[in-house]
Amino acid sequence: MSEETIEEIAPVPADHDQLIAEFSRALGDDLLSIQSNQGDVVARVRPEAWVKAAQVARDELDLEYLSFISVVDWMPAPIPPGTSDSDTSTPTQPSEMTYGVGGGETRFQIFASLQTTMPGRPSSLIVKADLDSEHPLIATWSALYPGADWHEREAMDMYGVTFADHPNPRKIYLPAEFEGHPLRKDFPLLAREVKPWPGLVDVEPMPGAGADD
Amino acid sequence: MSALEHLTDEGRQKLPPRPTAQEIVVTGTNWPGSEFDDDPMIINMGPQHPSTHGVLRLMCELEGETVTRVKPIIGYLHTGMEKTGEELTFVQGATNVTRMDYASCLFNEVAFCSAAEALLDIELPPRARWIRMLMMELNRISSHLLSLATGGMDIGGLSAMIFGFREREYLLRFFEKVTGLRFNHNFFRVGGSAADLPDGWQEDVDKLLTDIPKGMDDLDQLLTENPIWLERMVGVGMIDKELAVNLGASGLVLRSTGVDWDLRRDMPYLDYDQVEFDVISATNGDCYDRFRIRMAEIYESLRIVKQCLENMPDGDYRVQDRKVTPPPRARIDESMEALIHHFKLFTEGFKIPAGQVYTAVESPRGELGCMMVSDGGSKPVRMHMRTPSFYNLQSLEPMMVGGMIADAVAVISGIDPVMGDVDR
Numbered sequence: 001m002s003e004e005t006i007e008e009i010a011p012v013p014a015d016h017d018q019l020i021a022e023f024s025r026a027l028g029d030d031l032l033s034i035q036s037n038q039g040d041v042v043a044r045v046r047p048e049a050w051v052k053a054a055q056v057a058r059d060e061l062d063l064e065y066l067s068f069i070s071v072v073d074w075m076p077a078p079i080p081p082g083t084s085d086s087d088t089s090t091p092t093q094p095s096e097m098t099y100g101v102g103g104g105e106t107r108f109q110i111f112a113s114l115q116t117t118m119p120g121r122p123s124s125l126i127v128k129a130d131l132d133s134e135h136p137l138i139a140t141w142s143a144l145y146p147g148a149d150w151h152e153r154e155a156m157d158m159y160g161v162t163f164a165d166h167p168n169p170r171k172i173y174l175p176a177e178f179e180g181h182p183l184r185k186d187f188p189l190l191a192r193e194v195k196p197w198p199g200l201v202d203v204e205p206m207p208g209a210g211a212d213d
Numbered sequence: 214m215s216a217l218e219h220l221t222d223e224g225r226q227k228l229p230p231r232p233t234a235q236e237i238v239v240t241g242t243n244w245p246g247s248e249f250d251d252d253p254m255i256i257n258m259g260p261q262h263p264s265t266h267g268v269l270r271l272m273c274e275l276e277g278e279t280v281t282r283v284k285p286i287i288g289y290l291h292t293g294m295e296k297t298g299e300e301l302t303f304v305q306g307a308t309n310v311t312r313m314d315y316a317s318c319l320f321n322e323v324a325f326c327s328a329a330e331a332l333l334d335i336e337l338p339p340r341a342r343w344i345r346m347l348m349m350e351l352n353r354i355s356s357h358l359l360s361l362a363t364g365g366m367d368i369g370g371l372s373a374m375i376f377g378f379r380e381r382e383y384l385l386r387f388f389e390k391v392t393g394l395r396f397n398h399n400f401f402r403v404g405g406s407a408a409d410l411p412d413g414w415q416e417d418v419d420k421l422l423t424d425i426p427k428g429m430d431d432l433d434q435l436l437t438e439n440p441i442w443l444e445r446m447v448g449v450g451m452i453d454k455e456l457a458v459n460l461g462a463s464g465l466v467l468r469s470t471g472v473d474w475d476l477r478r479d480m481p482y483l484d485y486d487q488v489e490f491d492v493i494s495a496t497n498g499d500c501y502d503r504f505r506i507r508m509a510e511i512y513e514s515l516r517i518v519k520q521c522l523e524n525m526p527d528g529d530y531r532v533q534d535r536k537v538t539p540p541p542r543a544r545i546d547e548s549m550e551a552l553i554h555h556f557k558l559f560t561e562g563f564k565i566p567a568g569q570v571y572t573a574v575e576s577p578r579g580e581l582g583c584m585m586v587s588d589g590g591s592k593p594v595r596m597h598m599r600t601p602s603f604y605n606l607q608s609l610e611p612m613m614v615g616g617m618i619a620d621a622v623a624v625i626s627g628i629d630p631v632m633g634d635v636d637r
Contacts, residue, residue: 037568037569037570038331038332038568038569038570038571039331039570039571040570040571042569064458064459065458065461066459066461067461067571067573067580067582067599068461068582068584068597068599068604070584070595070597072586072594072595073595074594076588077299077592077594098567098588098589100567100568100569100586100588100594101568101569111584111597113571113582113584113599117458117467117472117474124571126571145459145461146456146459146460147459147460147461147462147604147607149607150603150604150607151461151604158295171288172287172288173287173288173291173636174288174291175288182293182296183295183296185299187296189293189296189297189300
């Protein structure tokens with residue numbers, strides 16, 4: 001490739017307004033909210049329209065590159081045992097369920113980040129949808145984006161999300177006999193339950209102090 | 214007197230005359246009984262196999278020596294770093310993520326820290342940004358050298374390993390001088406870096422800039438036009454552009470298919486828009502292209518390092534925001550306020566406003582991103598790392614199917630997966 005062609009395709013600032021307008025027009029009522037956030041466009045769609053959103057993004061917006069699919073569990077993290085309210089040395093976390101950009105209604109949300117590799121249009125779109133709190137179920141994207149296969153299997157392992165019509169619904173990270181979904185907030189991180197993070201409690205007894213201190 | 218005694222009695226013996234060349238006939242027929250054996254053979258490779266760069270396991274289905282199906286099995290190094298990351302404050306988080314891609318640790322830290330910084334809405338001082346660029350480009354060189362070294366060893370070029378590791382050692386010594394550690398540096402923190410560059414770093418970098426090209430010449434002369442190397446690499450592990458994009462491959466694998474895509478140029482972060490470098494891409498999508506891109510990217514990284522050396526700004530190496538940056542050690546002795554801040558930062562951590570962000574950097578393996586979700590506390594609600602090796606490994610199957618089983622190791626080392634990066 002010659003020097004000139006590289007000069008031609010210098011990046012231009014991402015045009016979020018155009019992306020928002022096109023995506024809103026194509027999805028219509030299936031779009032619950034859309035906004036520009038930290039350099040990305042975040043769109044929340046109805047779960048029924050999950051595949052339609054992918055189709056629109058790939059075919060009409062030319063976002064042919066699936067960056068990742070991931071899930072968020074919005075349940076507040078359980079308070080670790082042995083920590084009291086008066087202990088100011090432990091990190092404090094909000095205790096009610098909060099939702100990020102675009103809001104939400106259920107405990108789980110699925111996120112997918114789409115990009116285009118065409119130079120000059122480097123905006124990325126993050127599509128998200130609510131998942132049922134008890135039985136998270138959503139359609140697969142692997143027919144549209146073959147790369148979604150492993151991303152979705154990871155979400156299956158870690159959050160127990162079921163992907164309808166997934167071509168290969170087997171565990172990817174965890175052993176076949178593993179029970180539970182480790183990244184759910186109610187799955188305890190046993191290493192930290194058994195022994196709290198040493199950095200939080202490393203106040204050594206003073207020299208000469210009694211053992212009962 | 215027997216025949217043997219007759220031959221040896223003079224202290225010498227002669228072998229009987231050998232058959233002439235015409236008499237040795239290789240017929241090349243199958244083993245008896247194998248004419249009806251058309252069953253494919255399943256071969257298991259790994260997880261403990263030296264050429265899988267860690268604990269990658271491949272189930273290969275073979276017909277003769279041709280691979281008909283491949284199933285990568287991963288998860289042997291899964292350590293739940295995303296879960297651990299939810300239990301650690303933003304101060305502690307960089308220590309956790311630096312262990313993901315252990316061949317290019319600094320990139321993990323930068324992806325994590327820039328996500329936290331974007332949510333905090335703080336801007337780094339110029340020197341902090343240029344230190345990040347300098348260290349990341351040196352880390353990219355060391356990672357590519359490791360890949361060339363082990364890639365050469367995988368397919369039998371042991372000298373490549375010696376050359377690659379030799380130059381990498383210079384870089385690791387520099388990292389040790391700067392960060393205190395050869396790997397898993399934990400050097401970049403939210404808001405800057407843990408320390409300034411040490412005195413005399415200019416001379417060290419200057420020496421690296423002359424030493425590394427010398428070693429690269431050795432590698433270049435040994436490999437680039439070596440007929441055995443060409444035989445093993447050209448046309449091996451082919452993947453086309455459309456499939457690579459569809460499978461979410463990034464970095465070298467994507468660029469070798471002709472997609473001209475590099476986050477450093479196309480989604481600039483830090484001050485990459487102020488340095489000059491070329492994005493190298495090729496069109497054949499085979500292992501040899503990936504090898505050549507890797508060689509060329511080392512020279513491009515050296516260009517950036519040279520510009521960092523020349524243009525390194527003065528000033529702070531971390532933001533002077535006392536809510537984020539711990540006070541200097543000397544201040545703790547004299548100021549109660551500093552002591553409290555120090556204690557709070559290292560126990561409770563700092564709180565990050567609620568929000569969500571995705572930041573990505575171009576690691577030696579591809580797009581390394583961090584999706585950080587915060588609910589306003591001092592730990593992330595969700596920290597998803599988009600690790601390039603995991604998604605690049607999906608393209609292993611189309612690359613290997615139809616090829617020979619002996620090329621499997623060449624294909625793997627072309628993708629250059631780091632299993633800590635795949636399994637997290």
